[in-house]
Amino acid sequence: MDQETIAAIATPVGSGGIGIVRISGSDALAIAGRIFTPRKSCADAMSPETPSENRVLSLESHRLYLGTITDPDNQWILDEVLLAIMRAPRSYTREDCVEIQAHSGAVVLKAILGVVLRQGARLADPGEFTMRAFLNGRIDLTQAEAVTDIIHAKTERALADATTQIQGHFKATIEGLHSIIKEALTEIEAGIDFPEEVGDTVDIPRLNLKLRAQVIDPLRDILNHYREGHVFRDGLQLALIGRTNVGKSSLMNRLLKKDRVIVTETPGTTRDAVDDLMSIRGIPVVVTDTAGIRNSSDAIEKIGMERTRHIMDHADLVLFVIDASEPIRRDETELIERLSVKSIILVFNKIDLVSGRPDTRLPDNLRFVPRVNTSALYNQGIDTLKDLIAETAVGGAPVDAQNALIPNLRHQLAIQQAVNELESGCAAAGDHAPMEMVAIHLREALSATGSILGITATEDVLDDIFSKFCIGK
Template identity: 35%
Template sequence: MDDTIVAIATALTAQAISIIRVSGSEAIFNVAKIFTNKNLLNTPSHTILYGHIKDNDEVIDEVLVNVMRSPKTYTKEDTVEINCHGGIKTTQKVLELLLKNGCRMAEAGEFTKRAFLNGRISLLEAEAVNDLINAKTDAARSLAINNVDGLLTKKIRNLRDKMAKILANIEVNIDYPEYEDEVEVTHELMEDYLKDITINLKNIVNGSQNGRIIKNGLNVAIVGSPNVGKSSILNYLLDEEKAIVTDIPGTTRDIVEGSITLNGIMLNFIDTAGIRETNDIVEQIGVNKSKKILKEADLILLVLNYNELIKEEEKELIKSIDKNKLIIVINKNDLELKINLDELKDYDYVLGNTIDLDGLDKLKEKIIDKYNLGDIIYNDMAYLTNVRQIDLINKALEEINNANKAYLENMPIDIIEINIKEAWNILGELIGDAYTDELVDNIFSNFCLGK
């Protein structure tokens, strides 16, 4: 922890300016070894110096150097940022020079880790920084920025304060049982308190669902019998939107065939090969992989043929899918109507075809509608976004549910309090106010290089 670390803070591509960041007790000293402007060692904090980076006598680059002295820096350590003149080679050369002159290559997320360890940012903020770096869409970036600002931390802290007051009241009742003038937390009061806490927590949990969608996007599976046009629909969606990439590893364990953004939200199309390539789809539903895909997808597009009656196995497939994440796409409506639409009246469906692309825009609208994609982005952005956070908030909610259960069982207040206190502790852990041992290592192994 005491050594000085260095990393290229900007993406390593050909661009106008790239920044190399150095942090640690010897940051200024090490940079001074390769920097021509001799004022560096004595310059006040938060100043910019002009000069050249030199390897012995050879001038490598003409640079501006930002000097920020401890503790008012991102890591709370002495920090130097060298603004190089872009170019992959030049930047790498400067980095190499620093490595030769006493700096060590930063590990993934090490700057943020130091910021956290030195008490500069909370755990939640630290995680948000990671999200910011990894943000794929504008919405995700704005979400991450909100977390860095601590909006969510503030929300949780407010809830915790509220809970702390209740807890303190109960403790007072216990320790001073004969002081009748103090408000006693009765079962009636407890009912109200629990309702209030539950609503607050649920809001955060619901928000966390949106947060996950913003961050990771929706995983979409397209399923249906052979030859109903699944591939054409997929290709249409990908083509139309100039698909970002193909074959990028998705955030789930499945392979994503391609992604598009819809209203700022990523739609990741999961490889449903396991389902598509068989002749008898219903038979395949028994296959684990297919089941898993249907379960894990956030959205399932089931494609039916306008020109055929709904087959028995298709009916069963429809039944097996959670209605809340199912949109039925009835393809080939350029042909004669044979399907019985009455049977689908309880489901979300759209009509269309891939010949004249009729109806496929309606599909997009349907998706936006179904997932409130329009609202998500313009809402306030204090969402939890990663698995650990969501896990913790769910645990807190579970404790409050247990408190509710204990309340209904007429357990004594001081027993119900145990659950509330636990939830309160979990929320503390979430915003980094409480300590558990493995937490830090866990979080920081997820960080990317640079910041």
């Protein structure tokens, strides 16, 4: 592993109360000693013979010290700071670490970082601190990924899922399943290598039952949790689709609880897509209002409708908005039929203009499409719509926020590969195939679960994961 000492600004750029410069590596304490001067009360506790650059080396770990940062090249004092040292292995990276807590301003933090780099540190790559924590064995790969999930969480539910993962619950589950696969593979390989001694003792039916009950079924449960709950992490792309003047923009404003989109009685007011971020029942949602679909000779409006079709095709969920005060048109039912292959909710808006029960009759093949009646103007049916959006997003199945293990896409693909290989291995064993063939499938399954934990992850996979981090984390 690269043992260079690294440094970076660990807090967002901008003005604030505190900004942090983080240093990690074998020279972290020495670099801090050359630029940090403790206040007199701290210095009095040191031996008078202690060289200035070794002052930090005599400080206690995991305590804050008040002092100043000085540029050795010109003896300018850059800032009064609090300095914390964390000696290996009791640090985030399991290396010697120093954190300089300065006043948060772009100029002062860059000045302090510049001094640190001139003293021998290297600017850290994105995610390099967390990568070192992983490579040094402090966390596994699932916990490292949870760090960035926490940073990018857009709802409390997404934060709860990431916190569960960083505490190691997902890691412990995968480690247990990985261990069972390894035990089964060891038993089979022993039968292959020493057929006279143990060949007859390999109980294939028992191994099959064990792998199905203790590994395959739990892995399938995790896959189900991904299908039900990944939207809490990854978010939902929600598109408002419909012809002009059915109230799409009013509905979007009502969902967002703010006037995000211009609303007029003139058809075609919205000519381009407008999106915004919101939370619906804990799900981060990017909701997009689109130009109304209609025949038009206006060049700009045509471009807007072309974008509408693109958004419609790529949305996770479509709210097809219909004016409940008017009969459903043929072109609307044709478009609904086209959209029925994906997740769609029919929203019969403007029910405030309808006396009695609105006419929401649809062709028989569309009668099972989820629907809701709303009045965006008077805030009627909006909570029901939000409930239906959340229910549709998770496939109608409630997800236990505290106990569900919800993997990310990388985990999901690896788990699916493990399940496929285990199913193939069990089938081969049941068909009395050579044990070498069964062992090949189990090795592939073991490699798949190992890749989740980082045991068998390739360098390219690691680079891809940690490149998503910000510099300083």
